[in-house]
Amino acid sequence: MKNSPSGITLSVRDLGVTLRSRSGALSLVRNVSFDIARGEIFAIIGESGSGKTTTAQAIMGLLPKHLEVTGEVLLGGTDLLALPPRERRALLGKRIGFVSQDALSALNPCTTVGYQIAEVMMVHRKTPKREAMQRAVELLRLTGVSAPEQRVNHYPHQFSGGMRQRALIAMALALDPELLIADEPTTALDATVKAQINELLLSLRDRFGMSVLLITHDMGTVAKLADRLLVMYAGQCVEQGRVEDTFAQPLHPYARLLLKSIPRLDQPKQLLSSIPGAPPPPGGLPAGCPFEPRCDRADARCKASAPVLRRFPGDRQAACHHCEMEAQP
Amino acid sequence: MSMSASVAPGGPDAAPALLKAEGITKTFLIPRGLFRPALRLSAVNDVSLDVRAGRTLGIVGESGCGKSTLSRILAGTLRATSGRLVLDGQDLDALSPATRKQALRKVQMVFQSPYSSLNPRMTIAQIVREPLDIHARSVPLAQRDARARAMLERVGLGAAFADRHPNSLSGGQLQRVGIARALIGDARLIICDEPVSALDVSIQAQVLNLLHEMQRSLGLSYVFISHDLSVVANMADDIAVMYLGKVMEYGPASTVLGKPAHPYTQALVDSANIPDPRIEKSRRTIALKGEIPTPTQPPSGCRFRTRCRLAAAVCAEQEPALAARGAVQHAVACHFA
Numbered sequence: 096m097k098n099s100p101s102g103i104t105l106s107v108r109d110l111g112v113t114l115r116s117r118s119g120a121l122s123l124v125r126n127v128s129f130d131i132a133r134g135e136i137f138a139i140i141g142e143s144g145s146g147k148t149t150t151a152q153a154i155m156g157l158l159p160k161h162l163e164v165t166g167e168v169l170l171g172g173t174d175l176l177a178l179p180p181r182e183r184r185a186l187l188g189k190r191i192g193f194v195s196q197d198a199l200s201a202l203n204p205c206t207t208v209g210y211q212i213a214e215v216m217m218v219h220r221k222t223p224k225r226e227a228m229q230r231a232v233e234l235l236r237l238t239g240v241s242a243p244e245q246r247v248n249h250y251p252h253q254f255s256g257g258m259r260q261r262a263l264i265a266m267a268l269a270l271d272p273e274l275l276i277a278d279e280p281t282t283a284l285d286a287t288v289k290a291q292i293n294e295l296l297l298s299l300r301d302r303f304g305m306s307v308l309l310i311t312h313d314m315g316t317v318a319k320l321a322d323r324l325l326v327m328y329a330g331q332c333v334e335q336g337r338v339e340d341t342f343a344q345p346l347h348p349y350a351r352l353l354l355k356s357i358p359r360l361d362q363p364k365q366l367l368s369s370i371p372g373a374p375p376p377p378g379g380l381p382a383g384c385p386f387e388p389r390c391d392r393a394d395a396r397c398k399a400s401a402p403v404l405r406r407f408p409g410d411r412q413a414a415c416h417h418c419e420m421e422a423q424p
Numbered sequence: 425m426s427m428s429a430s431v432a433p434g435g436p437d438a439a440p441a442l443l444k445a446e447g448i449t450k451t452f453l454i455p456r457g458l459f460r461p462a463l464r465l466s467a468v469n470d471v472s473l474d475v476r477a478g479r480t481l482g483i484v485g486e487s488g489c490g491k492s493t494l495s496r497i498l499a500g501t502l503r504a505t506s507g508r509l510v511l512d513g514q515d516l517d518a519l520s521p522a523t524r525k526q527a528l529r530k531v532q533m534v535f536q537s538p539y540s541s542l543n544p545r546m547t548i549a550q551i552v553r554e555p556l557d558i559h560a561r562s563v564p565l566a567q568r569d570a571r572a573r574a575m576l577e578r579v580g581l582g583a584a585f586a587d588r589h590p591n592s593l594s595g596g597q598l599q600r601v602g603i604a605r606a607l608i609g610d611a612r613l614i615i616c617d618e619p620v621s622a623l624d625v626s627i628q629a630q631v632l633n634l635l636h637e638m639q640r641s642l643g644l645s646y647v648f649i650s651h652d653l654s655v656v657a658n659m660a661d662d663i664a665v666m667y668l669g670k671v672m673e674y675g676p677a678s679t680v681l682g683k684p685a686h687p688y689t690q691a692l693v694d695s696a697n698i699p700d701p702r703i704e705k706s707r708r709t710i711a712l713k714g715e716i717p718t719p720t721q722p723p724s725g726c727r728f729r730t731r732c733r734l735a736a737a738v739c740a741e742q743e744p745a746l747a748a749r750g751a752v753q754h755a756v757a758c759h760f761a
Contacts, residue, residue, distance in 0.1 A: 286653065290694070342702075353625060360696045
């Protein structure tokens, strides 16, 4: 597996996504920066509309052309955003694997699952078909599909939801990528199947030292899988750090309130602490801090100016005017 | 009287049952063309449950376990193939169609998707008022409208929302409208089918809290259906765990989630992630083998045996009955539990 000497697999710098139209520019994602180390599971967590999927798609170059992507996406020293589309595509397929939420629409219903996995190797590596199909069987076995010799000749509709997700992961792994981007990989799955896929992702990291960028809204999954996390709100990063630190002592009020508002299996029937209101739409950001209208600590300063992302001890970052006191132990 | 009814949860704080479901079975026939016999899909199979007055019965299970079919039967919108429903001491099947309809007004539903369960062409006030327009036409319109607006106020939507249309409200606000509509009549039991699974995390708590508050102030009973065990833990007093149309475990929430006895419940509890990395990183999930079999061909004997870590020969031959275990309040359908 290829890897840059620094041990950083992916480095994203000042990523921004803007929708430009005649009526002006609408910022969907701004100032998102993070590094993913080799063998690290890095989670981007946020609610719908927070920009987490847009960020992943910007990295993969999957956004429609009318969206302007700015910043740098460095994969082993190469800036993906600066590459011509053809070179970029060649690189992406080989070095970054992508697993989407909806496995059924990501698979071609008209060809066998095995051929779809083999095709990746036939196109990128010019592997002969027979050999590629054999490798597809191995990949299905690796991702936990039972009876892969038969399964390889089945069509997507013959697979169950969990099996399809495994097939998609097998396809993403076909070219030994350094990085797997998984966008809500378990959201559509049942609880016991979700646990199986989570265990699979953990074992892939442990066995191959693969890096994973996990996009999710589920704090439980983050607690289980991720080493570090980035919390997004209204298109920007509000907190970043190690999962243990953020869960134990969140710096940003949004992260703190969000963690408190999640129902837990180990807590009985009770009122939850909830966050009032709803996230702002992209065109309706408040002048100051985007979380100010819902925040329990908001004051005049938060209304007047948007806080910038600042560094805190323990390699943490947060964008809040009130963070200083909370950073002290 | 079916067996599981006698082991209904209760104990010292036992509240009387508002709704009793006894031996509910629902079989769908799926046509397979002219010359082949229809396929029998048994979606709900001999289910007996009590919904206690002022309490919440949580029903959990994965897709295809029959929880949504059961919810429709409990709400009276779908007739069971066999079994009976006793609401407030009245056997619903013994009533004439008109009185049955009258009695079922006490049971209302809140649906999963607020976007598709509210008419986009009506105003919010009209949507909430509609049950009164149908069932209480003798009441003057102005009075009905005032009641609808008061109910909107009560669920946290001010006067400003009353004359807007659903498309200008967020998912959380729409779910409040759905709750207001369910409560406007004289509802005593609300069937909530995945009411928060379409909502964002920060909105989910608002809606769950609203349901808590309404239960406390109005003494409502809930049937709360969800695939998310953590959400059910937050809402339920009693829990029934379903698998392929059967109840596998039934008892007080604290027992079912805290000391699960059925291997399937244990797997469900084990697969739920608690948002605490110290807990989650230090344990390994014992992943269940395989996936749910198709309900048209359930396994012989115990339906869970194909995925069960305890499965033995007896499990293929004999279906375990839902039997009381230890305390009378707790019932488990397993040969080995």
